[in-house]
Amino acid sequence: MNSFLKFIGLFLLIFFAFLPLQAQKETSKSELYLGAGAGTLFSKMDFVPGVPQVYKQGIFSGISAKYISEKHLGLIVELNYVQRGWKEEFDSSTDFSYSRTLNYVDIPFMTHVYFGDKTRFVFNAGPQISLLLGDSQKMSQSLSDNLDERRANNPEARIGMQYEGMYDLSKIDYGLVGGIGMEIRTGIGDFDLEGRYYFGLGDIFTSRRSDKAYFSRSASRVIEAKLTYYIRIF
Template identity: 25%
Template sequence: MIKKIVLLSILLINIRCLAQEIYIIPQVGLNANTYDFGETSSNLSNQRFSPGVSAGVGLNIALDELRTFILQPEINYSMRNNRTDHISSGTMNEALTIQQKSTLHYLEIPLLARFDFGIGTRYYFNAGPSFSYALGGREKLESDEPRIQSYNRSADFDNRFNRTDWSALIGGGIEFPFNDGFLVLDARFSWGFKTLYKSREIQRVDNEGNLTSTIVGPEGKNRIFTLSIGYALPLN
């Protein structure tokens, strides 16, 4: 552990020595989160738009005098909301809707490489990896079918949800000179690699009106679009 801390300190010192300009960027925004269920049975469900908030801070470290190549580590809070409607047929073939809702709170740590161009008003695109850790959350189920019990409970990270996620970020934006800093508009997409669920039980009513229950394994990878605004303040 001590060796890792020393190596990290040396790396930060070297970056600080190479940096031409450093800005700190407080930022806030909205995200839209969906789950990619692949070829599983959950892919037949309908996901609805359910935005969440995001907020955090980044360090904008220019590695050349013209600020064309920038290293940008960040630490962010992300609320990931999701609503999924499961449609099935009950007795007399009436349509039944089972709504599953979840709100999960994540700490995200992206490390982005940013490429800038333009004079005055500047444009950029960025890309890089991101690590996410779930701090907590809740999940809720609402059903038209009285035999399927509704619930509203804390998210179970021991048996149901994976707490960590790795993802790739890609995006871009525009920054406008404002006083001593820059006003930054940023849009990015996150492609998660780790499944959201460890396993879960899905309850449905079949065409004959019988209640069925299916246990599904790991599935559901995060796909997140985030739009944010920030202000870059010079530190040196």
């Protein structure tokens, strides 16, 4: 709980630090909204060398702050709890299965562009930083037995380097996020429905040669759909 409160404080501090950068002389036109949202996502990892995968479904939710500095332009900052990761694909003739869930706090900082009045077309894009809270994995017993056998037969081979215990996970991830959607303004608040794509630039596993890295690339790729409810503060 203390860690979560620290993240809330950091979120608000960064958001209000950005307000002067967005503020204009005509302050009467400025608008501030606070909101809460949730959605679903589908994630993979960009592994090099490649690992066959299908999209892993997850969920996310959090709080948002939107500051409109002038007509058609503003800033959005969010604090979201996110479940992403990867799910591997195996030959249908086997009963192998493996998936890994990575739990993050995501903090995107996005430029907000909109067009329209009561119904608006919106475009959001910007950088995102993520803090890893923890992870879990699910591996079938048959896959576990197969890995043990292969490693015993070939101790020098680097088999299953993506599995738990082979590498430590990076605690910080970063990348770029962008999305498009629609905003509906009503008497009880605003509803934003948006589709997003996150392109991770950081690697979850080390890629340094000095660490005898196996993967030269291990970055997140995430498709998201989110619904956010906003209320206007001023």
